[in-house]
Amino acid sequence: MSPNLTLVSHHLCPYVQRAAITLLEKGVPFRRVYVDLDHKPDWFVAKSPLGKTPLLEVDDVVLFESAVICEYLDETLPGPLHPTGALERARHRGWIETSSAILSDVWGLETAPDAAGTYAQAALVRAKLERVEQALHPDGPYFAGSSFSLVDAAFAPVFRYFDVFDAIVDLGVFHTVPKVRAWREALARQPSVVGAVTADYPARLREFLRRKGAWLHQPPRAQ
Ligand SMILES: N[C@@H](CCC(=O)N[C@@H](CS)C(=O)NCC(=O)O)C(=O)O
Known part of the structure; x- marks a missing residue:
């Protein structure tokens, strides 16, 4: 059972x-x-x-x-989301770790009290995404090509943050990574990604920024 x-x-x-x-x-x-x-x-x-x-x-x-x-x-459960070969599985685990490192940078970004701190954290995210860009499957739409993997599950929440941040100010994080941009768009359409949060996620994130006194909470023109 x-x-x-x-x-x-x-x-x-x-x-x-x-x-x-x-x-x-x-x-x-x-x-x-x-x-x-x-x-x-x-x-x-x-x-x-x-x-x-x-x-x-x-x-x-x-x-x-x-x-x-x-x-x-x-x-x-049926429907493997990790590669079957040990070497490829290990490689995927490395990129999942990278997404955790990016989440740590994002925490710094979303709690930074000033523009300098916010942009410094954004630069850390961009540098890591530039490495991810080189590892992405050339044809997409997912990290490893045509099938969704645990690496996709790990990066989708990273990209979701920027759906809210981008509406406030463009931090330039995705300017240099066209394949990552396409990947981000594909993941945003994935039903599992859409269904992973409640509909009020953007409002909750904005409220979090307000409570933390984040620079991002202030529209840039008010700086
Ligand atoms: N390495 C953990 C990280 C989990 C984590 O940091 N969760 C945060 C919320 S996103 C948390 O529960 N923080 C509460 C606390 O640290 O007191 C994992 O991958 O599950």
Whole structure:
């Protein structure tokens, strides 16, 4: 019998999105429970060893760390999203790590209080995307060509941030990476990517920028 799956989520968490995208790609039923990370409920603190989202509850077993959750889902459900060869799989894991490094730069970007800090973080993101540009399959539409992979699930949440940021100011992050731009557009149309967040995601992200006192919250003309 298939296990009951519950994804313990936060509305803005990009790591949660990786797991949600993987679950949606696999087409299995799952429940979502949202927590407020500023006021972590006791049950969440008890279940989450690192106090972080996502958690995936598999019946009464709790998995944590998005990469682990995505690989567990991929190993146990049909429709592989990781390459079958060990070498290629290892290469994909490296790019998933790169997406985590970019998410760390994005955190700096979305919390920077001034223009200089914001653009410095944007430059870090751009430099990493220029490396990704060289690794992308030449024909697309996905990272590795015609089939969606866990690398796509890892990068889609990175690109989603910029859908909100780009509407505020163009930070120039995508100017030099045409293949990444095409990849970003393809992922934005992917049903699993669309369905991984609630419809109010952009409003929630803008509210986050406001609460953090981010430079990005201010329209550039007000600077
Ligand atoms: N390496 C973790 C990162 C997860 C993570 O950083 N989650 C953030 C939200 S996006 C979190 O729960 N932060 C709360 C905290 O650190 O107190 C993963 O891949 O799952």
